[in-house]
Amino acid sequence: ENRARFLIKCPDQPGIVAAVSKFLYEHNANIVASDQFTMNPEGGEFFIRIEFECPDLKEQVSKLETRFVPIAEKFNMEWKIMYVRDIKNMAIFVSNEPHCLLELLWEWQSGDLMANIALVISNHETAREMVESLGIPFYYIPANKDIRHQVEVKQKQLLEQYEVDLIVLARYMQILTPEFVGHFENRIINIHHSFLPAFIGAKPYERAYQRGVKMIGATSHYVTNDLDEGPIIEQNIGRVDHRDNGEDMKKIGQSIERSVLARAVKWHLEDRIIVYKNKTIVF
Template identity: 55%
Template sequence: MLFSNTQQPTACLLICCPDKPGIVAGVSQFLYQSGANILDASQHSTDPREGLFFMRMEFLLPNLDKAALEAAFQAQVATPLQMEWTIDYSDRRKQMAIMVSAYDHCLLELLWRWKSGELQVDIPLVISNHRTLEKDVANFGIPFHHIPVTAANKAEQEAKTIQLLHDHQVDFTVLARYMQILSANFVKHFPQRIINIHHSFLPAFAGAKPYQNAYARGVKLIGATAHYVTDELDEGPIIEQDVARVSHKHTVEDLVMLGRDIERQVLTRAVKAHIDDRVILHGNKTIVF
């Protein structure tokens, strides 16, 4: 976080490989010899039975050809250590799409943080199945695409949406309270590329009407969960969660209102972590550095 405003471009390397001695040494030696200065490093070893090692390294990008750097890394480090890895560069901003229905709170929170410089992405488009928020989006100078969805046209609407996301070279999509369930086919096009906000503390109250169900159960905290979308509803890897205290005084409408604040915070933190390359998938769980 602290280096995100630095002038010189940075790179962020995410790594997963079998755990063994020498990985930190191998990677850091390679970066040193390439002229890169490490700014931040985090690592995680799973328990020995699984034996996996995960690492995030952020470094000042040396004045080198990126393709050459990547090829050298593959040959000298990644192949010998059986690594899966990705690299992202701060001088190439991610392209983030937002899908939304008619609730404005998550959308506006993202747009306001984007405008204020907190979210270092481009937002080439917002897609909605309603026209409700068209003007709000226009105020931020972002193109708004209205793609209505009905039971009858769902496949067609999804095809059109997939096409739009591809056309805009979108890196990932945020469902900012998008009230439609995406088909397995849709999700398949964007693995670990769709972030959803669910308005409960999962796995409690998965599915529809979580605030009503929380009210009926009489819980003393309500929550929200940001997760990657998989083809199992509300079962994807959790990125971030938080809760707020409620009491017998709160009606379902109160829970909805209080929940908006948690949804905004949780979704924002998850989106930031994704933008900053802090999230690595590990099975159905996340490592958030």
């Protein structure tokens, strides 16, 4: 596969696109897709994602990366090139409710999730059979808030062993420590079962029912150390009415959670998401 993605973030100024596109052209790369965004044309932050194809990309890699350095320095860029053939290793964390895990497994089976599901970690045995039947390693690690650190030691060991790039919390009902989160900055995606910032924290469907809302939602976001306050990647909602009790809302919500999380994971895997301050740019 000769395809790659250029992700660049720098202060806006004239000439960036000209410099980058000239660079790519001189290295025989053909631009397949390109998206850019400027916070503010007068001195704001500039973001660009360029997907390109380049013959013999494998041989070119180190050359490309070395030769780009002077351009990057001139424009004061943060940048990386992601190679499509470097399939990312993904770990899925799940607790007792398997619907989000199932959706990811399904998308993966259909070839819609360009990742290697390296392992599944759970504090319940519920999903073992389903996961192992697909040939994916399943690890049962009991967890609760008193043994958080021991649990994370084991988890980190596994994540290193499997060289995990991305952790997906597919309804994993445990809070992670700041150390753990810091170690995987912008690489842990969570699904929260409410339309954030409404109903942060526990039991959002029950609270939505108590409040009498007419729509419920789900939010996927990168995990930070502020509970449910990380950069939002995607949200969606569904209608409810007075006939729907907390249990009905949960059912309706689960199908929203499934699709919202799957979209967020897919975008991350396609290197479409740039985090800036506490927000995401999704190209």
